[in-house]
Amino acid sequence: MKFKKQIASLKAYQPGKTSDEVQKMYNLDKVTKLASNENPYGASPKVKEYLNNIDIDFAIYPDGHASKLRTAVAKHLNVSENQLLFGNGSDENILIVSRAILEPGLNTVVADLTFGQYKHNAVVEGAEVRVVPLLENGAHDLDKMAEVVDENTAIVWVCNPNNPTGTLIPSDEIKDFVEKVPSDVLIVLDEAYTEYITDDTYEDSLGLLKKHPNVLIMRTFSKAYGLASFRVGYAIGSEEVIGQLEPTREPFNNTVLSQEVAIIGLADQAFIAECKVKNNAGKQQFETYCKERNLNFFPSHTNFILMEVKADSDVVFQGLMERGFIVRSGNALGSPGYLRITIGTEQQNTELLQKLDEVLREEGVI
Numbered sequence: 001m002k003f004k005k006q007i008a009s010l011k012a013y014q015p016g017k018t019s020d021e022v023q024k025m026y027n028l029d030k031v032t033k034l035a036s037n038e039n040p041y042g043a044s045p046k047v048k049e050y051l052n053n054i055d056i057d058f059a060i061y062p063d064g065h066a067s068k069l070r071t072a073v074a075k076h077l078n079v080s081e082n083q084l085l086f087g088n089g090s091d092e093n094i095l096i097v098s099r100a101i102l103e104p105g106l107n108t109v110v111a112d113l114t115f116g117q118y119k120h121n122a123v124v125e126g127a128e129v130r131v132v133p134l135l136e137n138g139a140h141d142l143d144k145m146a147e148v149v150d151e152n153t154a155i156v157w158v159c160n161p162n163n164p165t166g167t168l169i170p171s172d173e174i175k176d177f178v179e180k181v182p183s184d185v186l187i188v189l190d191e192a193y194t195e196y197i198t199d200d201t202y203e204d205s206l207g208l209l210k211k212h213p214n215v216l217i218m219r220t221f222s223k224a225y226g227l228a229s230f231r232v233g234y235a236i237g238s239e240e241v242i243g244q245l246e247p248t249r250e251p252f253n254n255t256v257l258s259q260e261v262a263i264i265g266l267a268d269q270a271f272i273a274e275c276k277v278k279n280n281a282g283k284q285q286f287e288t289y290c291k292e293r294n295l296n297f298f299p300s301h302t303n304f305i306l307m308e309v310k311a312d313s314d315v316v317f318q319g320l321m322e323r324g325f326i327v328r329s330g331n332a333l334g335s336p337g338y339l340r341i342t343i344g345t346e347q348q349n350t351e352l353l354q355k356l357d358e359v360l361r362e363e364g365v366i
């Protein structure tokens, strides 16, 4: 059959083992998954309250314009409703943008390491992918990224804070970068972890949109809002860009339930603020652990940390899994010798770090 030639090289997304599978496999009492940067505190309790009392006619298609959610998000961000694109997670928004813009003959610029979906979707569309290594400190090399932009560059992807390093690009550097890149190149700022940023110097990137209609910001309900299973992401851009993207979106890409729970989650900003404080304390637990054991780590502005283990990542990953903790091996992320661990509750972090000590002792690291 006549499949696109370029997809022959692609592999289907490999999901990690589920908690249930691991529990059975190693005969464990409980398994804690700290692998995909979900919120360890779940979602706002108001979501559960709502779900316990739903009364929805499931035979009817959802609102394809996500009108109520659109109004709520527009109000929350103080942008116009026509500046928003809703996707089945940011993952779908990445697909929509790639589908609308990329094709053979064009190129797109991404960092290495960063979130894998930018490159994946570019390959599907047959575009050339220009990869720029991160700086030593784990941040994007924006100077280099601007340098490789040419007349065929269509999209530049900036993951900020970056997954998997957790590093934040200073706001003035983002500003300089946006000034430098030609105005016919779409600059995507993927801000999946924006709610966790505590840095005083950080300025909300929404301010860039007025002067730079070629900037598109992506945010999601999957991380701090604790609603990953509902699949709601949104992009904020100029009305012009959003208007061009809308026709490439599926008509009913957010379910009735997901629209409702996103509205409820958004309204509970006290919950988000509380999670942010707790996350910051949890981050300290990991940083202290690393410093005491002389393990390198990247300064994180997110709810995960990429830390050195001075051993084979897969072996340490396996050791933790057998002890009831699922994390991400750096080998799977292109960062051998490291683990990416989602910051959990205080108790989860304490237990995990105890188990990590056991594994690192076995491996002769400490």
Ligand SMILES: *Cc1c(COP(=O)(O)O)cnc(C)c1O
Pocket (backbone or CB within 6 Å): 037, 088, 089, 090, 091, 092, 115, 159, 162, 163, 190, 192, 219, 220, 221, 222, 228, 231, 232, 233
């Ligand atoms: C988790 C994540 C996403 C995907 O989020 P969804 O809204 O669940 O699709 C996108 N970008 C980055 C950087 C992420 O870490």
